Amino acid sequence: MAKLIPVETFDLIIFGGTGDLAMRKLLPALYHRDRDGQVTSESRIIAASRGALTRKKYLATVKDALKKNLGEGEFDEAHWKSFSKRIHYVQADAFEHDKWSGLVDLLSGHEAHVRVAYLATAPSLFGPIANGMHSNGLITDNSRIVLEKPLGRDYKSACEINNAVGQCFTENQIYRIDHYLGKETVQNLLALRFANSLFEPLWRRNAIDNVQITVAEDLGVEGRVEFYDRVGALRDMVQNHMLQLVCLFAMEPPSSLHHDAVRDEKIKVLRALKPISAEEVRASSVRGQYTAGAIQSSAVPGYIEERGGEPSTTETFVSLRLEIENWRWSNVPFYLRTGKRLPAKHSEIVVQFQGVPHSIFPEQKYDVAPNLLRIRLQPDEGVELSVMAKEPGPGGLRLRPVSLDLSFAETFGVRYPDAYERLLMEALRGNPALFMRRDEVEAAWNWVDGIIDGWATTEQKVESYVAGSWGPTASSLLLDRDGREWHSDE
Numbered sequence: 001m002a003k004l005i006p007v008e009t010f011d012l013i014i015f016g017g018t019g020d021l022a023m024r025k026l027l028p029a030l031y032h033r034d035r036d037g038q039v040t041s042e043s044r045i046i047a048a049s050r051g052a053l054t055r056k057k058y059l060a061t062v063k064d065a066l067k068k069n070l071g072e073g074e075f076d077e078a079h080w081k082s083f084s085k086r087i088h089y090v091q092a093d094a095f096e097h098d099k100w101s102g103l104v105d106l107l108s109g110h111e112a113h114v115r116v117a118y119l120a121t122a123p124s125l126f127g128p129i130a131n132g133m134h135s136n137g138l139i140t141d142n143s144r145i146v147l148e149k150p151l152g153r154d155y156k157s158a159c160e161i162n163n164a165v166g167q168c169f170t171e172n173q174i175y176r177i178d179h180y181l182g183k184e185t186v187q188n189l190l191a192l193r194f195a196n197s198l199f200e201p202l203w204r205r206n207a208i209d210n211v212q213i214t215v216a217e218d219l220g221v222e223g224r225v226e227f228y229d230r231v232g233a234l235r236d237m238v239q240n241h242m243l244q245l246v247c248l249f250a251m252e253p254p255s256s257l258h259h260d261a262v263r264d265e266k267i268k269v270l271r272a273l274k275p276i277s278a279e280e281v282r283a284s285s286v287r288g289q290y291t292a293g294a295i296q297s298s299a300v301p302g303y304i305e306e307r308g309g310e311p312s313t314t315e316t317f318v319s320l321r322l323e324i325e326n327w328r329w330s331n332v333p334f335y336l337r338t339g340k341r342l343p344a345k346h347s348e349i350v351v352q353f354q355g356v357p358h359s360i361f362p363e364q365k366y367d368v369a370p371n372l373l374r375i376r377l378q379p380d381e382g383v384e385l386s387v388m389a390k391e392p393g394p395g396g397l398r399l400r401p402v403s404l405d406l407s408f409a410e411t412f413g414v415r416y417p418d419a420y421e422r423l424l425m426e427a428l429r430g431n432p433a434l435f436m437r438r439d440e441v442e443a444a445w446n447w448v449d450g451i452i453d454g455w456a457t458t459e460q461k462v463e464s465y466v467a468g469s470w471g472p473t474a475s476s477l478l479l480d481r482d483g484r485e486w487h488s489d490e
């Protein structure tokens, strides 16, 4: 049974309130939470943006966006009437702080309410907006600020942003979002590891041969071509989402779920990542870019065509081989890959256990395959363990890999809330456990910077892959060189 933990009355200010994230994710998430009765009647959503819009016009845009972005049958006209009453619009330019009177007036007299500023804007505006909140006297004791990713584009710019925002808000008021931490199945990783004693003795180098993390998307860069071209797959997905998955998978058991207990363990993993030097970068990483191809039988254009033919060396795919230098994980390779225009939206962690030390089953059609634990993150969230079993019937002792398969949708039969629903409520409630601490973000950039520098020094090429394939051939070779293969390519 779903259980609602109430949130106090709040004013949520969304900077970038007309933007893609607000329309696609934040407002639909708030609509759901409101509809489920989690939001008090006096709570307000205040969209702030540069444009001069009337409230009426803004509401019309939000209504259209909800109709488009909520699931089928989820938009309800009667509920919209009450939800829309919460929504306000103010004009506020990140750099013209003396013209924020609309926001100042709206917030005045509401100091007792929880106040959260959500910055769904470019990171270059984080410092200026924090400053605008400060100079307009809008930061109360009950205020927090949520920073969307990307938090900078390297270690240096991340530190600059953290310093600028840190001049106005204390660290415990700053919530750095990584929406993967709000995904149900990512949280289930904690449940799997720490609510079951079965796995812990096996969760280490003695039993695990390698770990593979795939975050594949079938979509291309959609309407974000310009943004994406400045970023690329390494910064867009690996620095944040994928390294957070590595942390939750590999960290030591925290002593509690207290936010700092968990984050203290995650940071140890980030600090133990073996740097990838310029000499090793070619053997440890692959950069790819998609060319025209087909996804589920529909033809799709290549990345360059999506850019109107303008050449680019930005990677839309990356795969990496990384190592964690500590007792638990020494010499266990972690293979990571992510990309746009891969065959399907498909994210999972595959743990390959070591093979049997000696097989008593000679001449098998299938070798005695190592056990695989597949943690399916999306879609069809679940956990699957492959084990070898005897094929029934006469004809000798024939073996075959079979699966013990747990599908969360079948088991729990409930709607999986979007990650933003949980994260927004956690920020409003003042629980930073699912957000990144400053040191985590900076440590992740520090490691990723090594790869970016290595690529630049060695002029490592982007290799093309046909849209609808699993990336460049070099990505398979990355594992092939170690005598292994990707387990998600079937």
Ligand code: BG6
Pocket (backbone or CB within 6 Å): 149, 179, 217, 236, 237
């Ligand atoms: C975002 C990236 O952080 O995550 C996008 O900027 C990507 O490029 C998205 O598409 C993937 O998120 P999800 O929840 O669809 O796996």
